Amino acid sequence: MSEKKTSRIIELNEDLIENNDKLAEENKQILLEKNVRAFDFVGAIGAGKTAIIESIVKKISRENNILVINGDVATRIDANRIEKHGVRSIQINTGRECALNSYHISQVLKNNDLNEVNLLFIENVGNLICPSDFILGVEKRIVIVSITEGPWVVRKHPMLFKFSDIAVINKIDLEDVIDVDIKEMVSDAREINPNLKIFVTSATTGENISKLINCILD
Ligand SMILES: Nc1nc2c(ncn2[C@@H]2O[C@H](COP(=O)(O)OP(=O)(O)OP(=O)(O)O)[C@@H](O)[C@H]2O)c(=O)[nH]1
Numbered sequence: 001m002s003e004k005k006t007s008r009i010i011e012l013n014e015d016l017i018e019n020n021d022k023l024a025e026e027n028k029q030i031l032l033e034k035n036v037r038a039f040d041f042v043g044a045i046g047a048g049k050t051a052i053i054e055s056i057v058k059k060i061s062r063e064n065n066i067l068v069i070n071g072d073v074a075t076r077i078d079a080n081r082i083e084k085h086g087v088r089s090i091q092i093n094t095g096r097e098c099a100l101n102s103y104h105i106s107q108v109l110k111n112n113d114l115n116e117v118n119l120l121f122i123e124n125v126g127n128l129i130c131p132s133d134f135i136l137g138v139e140k141r142i143v144i145v146s147i148t149e150g151p152w153v154v155r156k157h158p159m160l161f162k163f164s165d166i167a168v169i170n171k172i173d174l175e176d177v178i179d180v181d182i183k184e185m186v187s188d189a190r191e192i193n194p195n196l197k198i199f200v201t202s203a204t205t206g207e208n209i210s211k212l213i214n215c216i217l218d
Pocket residue numbers: 043044045046047048049050051052072078125126127170171172173174201202203204205
């Protein structure tokens with residue numbers, strides 16, 4: 001690729017991120033005005049983002065009015081899983097894009113009645129790289145990995161840990177069959193971002209999900 005072409009691509013990327021940041025700020029204002037607390041769940045493919053959101057909504061949907069956005073490249077599978085719990089979900093299919101961006105969220109905020117909603121859970125597209133560039137205007141970002149992605153998954157993907165508020169290491173019920181040192185994964189996350197609140201969870205058994213909910217809604 002010519003140098004000129006490369007610099008044009010860098011310029012376009014900078015514009016894209018700048019525009020995304022502006023729209024994220026607008027989203028934040030709309031959410032504030034409407035009294036909606038919003039959270040962005042990012043993380044590896046299959047780490048358990050939907051499963052964790054399911055276990056959260058199961059516990060708190062009676063006393064809250066929750067809207068979920070499920071981001072995926074294709075299918076409505078995750079939204080259907082959420083709706084089984086009686087919670088409204090909007091599926092966004094991004095096609096070739098590897099992350100949700102603030103435009104996707106602004107369209108949802110514009111086109112849906114949020115008057116009754118007090119919590120918005122956004123499940124980002126499964127990816128440990130792309131979402132770090134695209135803030136959405138939410139209150140907190142929660143990064144989720146699981147022990148099945150291998151012992152080095154945190155160390156190999158520092159950016160999302162750097163730019164998140166809460167980290168979740170999921171699937172700890174599989175500890176006996178997977179050769180990983182969970183304590184080491186936790187200390188890797190802490191080293192990357194000393195301000196992270198870190199939880200080791202199992203969406204399957206429900207271990208530490210209540211503690212995670214308290215931290216998210218704190
Ligand atoms: N054993 C075990 N399995 C889990 C746990 N959490 C999720 N799973 C399983 O892992 C698989 C993937 O979980 P999902 O919740 O679909 O993961 P995801 O991060 O939403 O995946 P994508 O949306 O495709 O990126 C499913 O078969 C879940 O049942 C867990 O804590 N323990």
